[in-house]
Amino acid sequence: MDIKDKVIAIIADQAVLEPSDVTLDSTLDTLGIDSLGLVESIFAIEEAFDISVPFNANDPSESDFDISTVASIVAGVERLVAEQKS
Amino acid sequence: MKRVVITGAGTINPLGQTVPETLAAMREGRCGISDLEFRDVERLAIHIGGQIKGYDAEAHFNRQQLSLYDRFTQFALLAAREAIGQAGLEFHGQLADTSGVVMGTSGGGLTTQDENYRSVYEEGKNRVHPFVVPKLMNNAAASHMSMEFNLRGPSFTVATACASSNHAMGMAFQMVRSGACPVMVTGGSESMLCFGGVKAWEGLRVMSKDACRPFSANRNGMVQGEGAGVFVFEEYEHARARGAEILAEVAGFAMTSDASDIVMPSKQGAARAIAGALRDGRIDRNSVGYINAHGTGTAANDKTECAAVADVFGHHADALMISSTKSMHGHLIGGTGAVELLACIMALRDGVIAPTIGYEEPDPECALDVVPNEAREAKVDVVLSNAFAFGGLNAVLALRNP
The missing domain is CATH 3.40.47.10 (Thiolase/Chalcone synthase)
Incomplete structure (x- = not known):
């Protein structure tokens, strides 16, 4: 399973949806994931990839991690995983 | 219904170890938030807090007491000494039998729990100190206050997270106002600034890494602190009859x-x-x-x-x-x-x-x-x-x- 599929599986699990229902242009809002669900998803992502995601719930837009869409989350995780390997 | 007044106040907190020191700091707008100092702090993402610095427990308590007093109990007792000292009350006879303590806390003896879990899980020890339970229990502070000042009436601890102190003081207010108790010693105490305490808060991702800036557009979260505040709530006529100095009247409460x-x-x-x-x-x-x-x-x-x-x-x-x-x-x-x-x-x-x-x-x-x-x-x-x-x-x- 590549990074994209793994992230989608985590988000789908949080949204109680099938992975096939989560598309790259979905937003957390449209998937029905609230602020607690978001914090849990980030925790699951950190555990799955053994990375540390820079995210502050007080100001998601100012965090270094873009959560606006599933695609941006996947891109962020890919970057963090690459940085961790280098 | 009786009127309820405050005749004593005490505290220890990041701004000062007495009420006058604390009020002076508040007047000057001084910040008591600084770098956290405790074991394993380098494993945390958050490195700041309102930690009480320059505090020497052994200056206030003997070795036997310290084996029973978690940091939150120590803070509560120090604040209570200042408050009851200011009120000028001694509890004997009927007054002692009808006066009590209501304290708020959320974590209770969390530092004691943290230290002892570390010792059995991380260090693999199989034996803990015999007083771990009486030291960590949430009512330890209220109980030790009742013992030190001979408060033999209704005493208990309230735990409603960040509102614990206000709920506790509200209960004390209602008990004095109803006429059930002439005096209640009340407030709250907390000491969660240990590795496990801050680590748990980090998980929620609501903590600031640099400062607590309430109401400012660029605020980015809360900063944890530690300490205690204790007050003497006294029935108005009781206070007046003994010529006590009245700091304020508690007028209303709701939850x-x-x-x-x-x-x-x-x-x-x-x-x-x-x-x-x-x-x-x-x-x-x-x-x-x-x-x-x-x-x-x-x-x-x-x-x-x-x-x-x-x-x-x-x-x-x-x-x-x-x-x-x-x-x-x-x-x-x-x-x-x-x-x-x-x-x-x-x-x-x-x-x-x-x-x-x-x-x-x-x-x-x-x-x-x-x-x-x-x-x-x-x-x-x-x-x-x-x-x-x-x-x-x-x-x-x-x-x-x-």
Whole structure:
């Protein structure tokens, strides 16, 4: 399973949806994931990839991690995983 | 119904180890938040807190006492000594039998738990000190206060997270007002600044890495603190008969539950608690001059709290002052309302309004007079203290000059 599929599986699990229902242009809002669900998803992502995601719930837009869409989350995780390997 | 007055106050917190030291710091707008110092702090993402520095437990307690007193119990006892000393009360006979202690705390002996879990899980030890349980229990502080001062009436501990102190003081107020108790010693104490305590909070991702800036548009979260505040609540005629100095009158109290979300605050729940405290004290809302805000410095709390205040006070919301002293001492969780009540007493007695420091940018969603950065001289007759806890449990106290 590549990074994209793994992230989608985590988000789908949080949204109680099938992975096939989560598309790259979905937003957390449209998937029905609230602020607690978001914090849990980030925790699951950190555990799955053994990375540390820079995210502050007080100001998601100012965090270094873009959560606006599933695609941006996947891109962020890919970057963090690459940085961790280098 | 009896009238209830405050005849003693005591504290130890990041701003000072006595009430006069604390009030001086609040007047100067000094910040008590600094680098955290404890074992394994380098494994945390958050490195700042309102930690009490320069504190020497052995200067106040002997070795036998320290084997039983977690840090939160030590803080409670030190604050109680100052408060009861100021009140000038000694508890004997009928007074002792009918006076008690209500304390708030959220974590209780969390440092004791942290140290002992580390020893059995990480260090693999198979034996713990025999007093771990009596040291960590949430009622340890209230119990040791009852023992040190011979308070033999109703005593218990209240745990409602960030509102614990206000709930505790509200209970004490009702017990004195009803005539059940002539004196109640009350407040809150907290000491969660240990590796496990801060690590748990980090998980929620609501902590700031640099400062607590309540109501400021660039606020980025809360900063934890530690310490205690203790007060002597006394029936008015009892205090007058013995010529006690009265610091303030406790005029009203209300508590509500949001019944909606485990962490997100609700404007309606907060507004109902504020309006309820005014109603309970038969207070005209236009007479309220100052509110000590819950003001945690999180995005959600501060805007919700300002909206609740605007709802309850209407046009008068623009005339009153509201500040968050958490900007200076951090969030003392179960002890926070007690330390913040000191700012309320200072406003009434000294005519000095403690500032919200660290205020950098106005936020249109917090468009009230938040007394930014510098203390202000102002005469106020009625003040409120807000506390809105995780779990949606709200408690608001109203104080006035007697």
